[in-house]
Amino acid sequence: MLSLFGSAELERVKLDQPPAPATESSGDATTVWQRCLAIIGDNVSPQHYRTWFEPIKPLRCEGRELVLQVPSQFFYEWLEEHYYGLLQKTLYQVLGSGARLRYEVVVENSSETLEQRTIRLPAFRQSGSAPVQAALPFTPTAPDVADFTGFLNRRYTFANFIAGESNQLAHSAAQAVAEQPGRTRFNPLVIYGATGLGKTHLVQAIGNRILERNRTLRVLYTTSERFTIEYVNAIQNNKTNEFTAFYRSVDVLIVDDIQFFEGKEKTQDNFFHTFNALHQLGKQIILTSDRPPKELRDVDERLISRFQWGLTADIQPPDYEMRLAILQRKSQDEGVDVPREVLEYIARHVTTSVRELEGCLISLIAKVSLDGRLPSVELAKEVLRSILGPLDSLAVTMDDIKSAVAAYFNISTELLESKTRKHEVVLPRQVAMYLAKQLTTLSLKSIGLHFGGRDHTTVLHSIQMVEGYLATDPTVAQAVEQLQRKLKA
Template sequence: MESFVDVFDLAKEICHKQLTDVAFNLWIRDIEPIQMDGSRVCLYVHSEFKKNIIEEKYLGMIRKALAEVMGFEVEVTILCDPPSVLSPAEKKAEAAMSNGDYEFTFANFIVGSSNKFAHAAALAVATNTTSSYNPLFIYGGSGLGKTHLLCAIREEISSQGRGANILYVKGEEFTNELINAIQNETTNQFHDKYRSADVLLVDDIQFIGGKESTQEEFFHTFNALYQDGKQIVLTSDRPPKEIKTLEDRLRTRFEWGLLADIQPPDFETRIAIIRRKAELLGLQIPDEVSEYIANRLKNNIRQLEGAVKKLNAYKQLAGSPPSILIAQNAIRDILNDNQPIPITVERIISEVSRTYGVSPADIRSSKRSAQVSTARQISMYIVREITQMSMSTIGEEFGGRDHSTVVYAIQQVEKNMKQDSRFKETVEDIIKNIRDR
C-alpha cells in the first residue's frame, strides 16, 4: 500500500504542474488512493459532487500521470463511499477517510518555534479546554501545516466519542455547494447541513472573498453557530485584515476570537519533519541526506514531505536506498519550482481573477458587469505597471481592445487609487503577490 501511495503522490505532482494551485488544491490534492490491482486503480473522494467534477474534467489527466509514473496505462475508478468488503489495505484507507487523514494528527505534527502557538491553540480547541478561542483563525503560507491542524482537530474530537457533528470544508467547496443548492432549489438542506454543525472547520476561507452570495450565506452560518456556542476554526493564507475582498462584517467576526500564524520551519524543525515522515514510511534516511534536503527546502513542509516520499518511491520501485545523489534527483523538480516564476499577462490575470472572484476568461471577454470591468481595468494597469508592455499590445492581450480603451482603463485605476485607500491597498497587494511568487 505504501508504494502505491508514493506512486500516486508522484502522479499528483505531475497533475499539479498542469493546474493552477487553486484547481489542484480543490480537486486533486485530497484524492485518496485505496487499492491497485494490476492495471486497475481505485481512488476515493469525500463527496459525490467532487467525484462528478473529477470524472468530468480531470480523470484523463490522472490516468496519463499514473501511466507516466508506472510505465503502463491503468483503468481508474473513483469512489465516494467506502467499499462494502475491505482488504487490510482498504481498511487502513477507510480509517483515514472516516477519521481524517491518519497522518494528520496532533501526534504526527512536528512542533517548533514557527508553529507552537498555532498548535497549542488548535489542541486547546480540540480538547475543549477553552471556549474563548472562537473562532480560531490560523493563517500562514501554503504547505506550512494549516490543513494538518484542521484534520488533527477533527481526529481528536472524533476520538473522544462525544458524537459531535464535525464538518470540514474548503472555502471553494462551500461556494460550489451553495451554487449547486441554489440551482437545485435545495438551499434549506444546505442551511440545515452547515447550521447544525457542532464544529465547523473551513480550510482556505480566503476563497469566499469577492463572492457576494457566498459571503452573505457564510455570514448567517457563522452567526447561527456562534450564537449557539459552536466551535468555528478557519484557515487562510493571510490574516483577515489582508483579505481585501472580504466584507468588513466578516472580517470583524473572524477577529473576534484568536488569530494564530504559522511561519516557515527553522532548520531543526525541518530535520524533525523529514525524520518523522521517513519513520511513518518505514524508511531509513542517513543524517547527511536529511541535512542536504533541509538545507535546500526551507519554506514549505509539503515539499519536505514530498521529497521523503520521492526517496521512498526510488527505494520501492528502483531498489535505490537514500543517498545524496538520489536526493539531488528527488528534489530537482522541487528546486526548479522554487525559482521565480516569469511574470506574464496570464499570471497577472490569474492573480486578479483570484482576488476578485471572476474567471480569467471573463476578464478577457466583452462582459461589462461592474466586478468584471474593475478586474479587467486593474489587470491592464498591472500589466502596464510591471511589464512596460505597449498600450496596443496590452489591448491585443485583452480581446483586441484598442489603444484608447487601455489608456482609459489605466487612468480609471489611477484615479480610484487616489480616491479610495481600500482600493489602492487591494491593487498594491495584488502586485506584491505577483512579484513575491
C-alpha cells in the same frame, strides 16, 4: 473529504519471487498509462508531475482495469487525497466510463530470507455516473450522528504533527480547542500562513481529537470553495433552507482557505449568518487562511470583524531543526532508513514548505524503492535538482566547511570538534563557526552541535570574535576571504 478509492481493508499477499517480467498485458498498460500521463501533464504543475506521477509504474491492463505500482502506501494515500478526481476523469477518458484502477505497493522486508509483500489497494469503485465531488446530505432535518459524514482525514492527528517554534502558538491553541470546543476564548480560531505549512493538518487534527473524545458531536470539515459550490447548487435546486439547516446543525465547523470567499458577496452573506448562528449557540468555528483576516480583500467588514473575535495564530516556515524532525518522522513512517546526512541535505535546501519537503523525500524514497538505489547525498542532489532546479551555494555542508578550515590551518577536523582551547585550534574553530553561519541556514544551536556540542552562546561569541578580527587583523580577513571563495566555488 470524499474517499474516492474506497475504504476496503488492505490485502497482503506474500510472494516468493520477484514480480513477473513484462507481458503483452503489461505492454498494454504502459501504452494506456502514457496516454493518461499526457492528459495529467496538462493539468498539474511540472514539479507535482515529477514528484507524484513519474515514479508510478504501470503493471498490467486487464480489460478496463489498470493496475499501477506506487512506491509506498503514503504515496497511494497522497494520490487518493489530492488527485482522485483527476485520475478518475483521465482514466474514463482513456478507457471509457466505468474503467477501474487498482494500486499495488511492493515492500521489501529484510529477514533471514528476502521476501516481497504486495499490498493491493482498491481505487475508485466502478460507477458510471458517480460524482467526483461529494454532496453533503441536505435533508429537511439535520442528519443523525450515525449518518453524519464530516470529511475528516484520519491521517491528520496531533500525534504525527511536528510542533516547533514556527507553529507553537497555533499548535497550543489547537490542542486547547480540541479539549474544550466552543468553551474557550479561541472562538473562532483562525490559523493563517503560506501554503504547505500544515494548516490543514492541524485543523483536521482538532476535528479528529474532538471525535475521539466525544463521538456524538457533529464535526464538519469543508473548504470555502466547497461551501460556495454547495450554496450555488442549493440555490439552483431550491434547497437553500436545507443548506442553511445542515450547516447550522453542526457542533464544530472547520472551513479551510477562507481567502477564497473574496469577491463572493452572496456566499459571504450566507456564511455571515451561519457564523452568527453557530457562535451564538456556543459551537466551535475553526478557519484557515493564507493571510491574516485584516488583509483579506473584497470581504465584508462584518465578516472580518467576526473572524477576529477569537484568536488569530500564524504558522511560519519551519526552521532547520523542525524540517529535519519532519523528515526523520516521515522516513520512519515510510519504513525507510535514510542516512542523517541525506535528511540534513534536504532540510537545508527545502526551506519554505512542509509539503514540498515531504514531496522531495517521497521522490527520493521512490527512487530507492523502484530503482533499487541506495539513499545518498548524491541521490538527494539529483532529486532536488529535478524538483527545485539548479542549486545555489546552500550546497555547502558542515563537513565541507570543517574540511576546508582544517586543511587551511593544517589541523585535523577532530581537533575542531574537540574540547581543547589551544589558540592554534580555537581560532580555526571560530572561523569555521563564522563560515557556517554565513554559508548555511543552520541555527546557532545546530552549528554548536557540529563542534562538540557547544551551546549557542559559544557560537555567537565565536562569530562576534571573527567579525572583530575581520576589521583589525588582515591575516584572519585573508583566511576568511580565501575559504569563502573556495567553498562557494
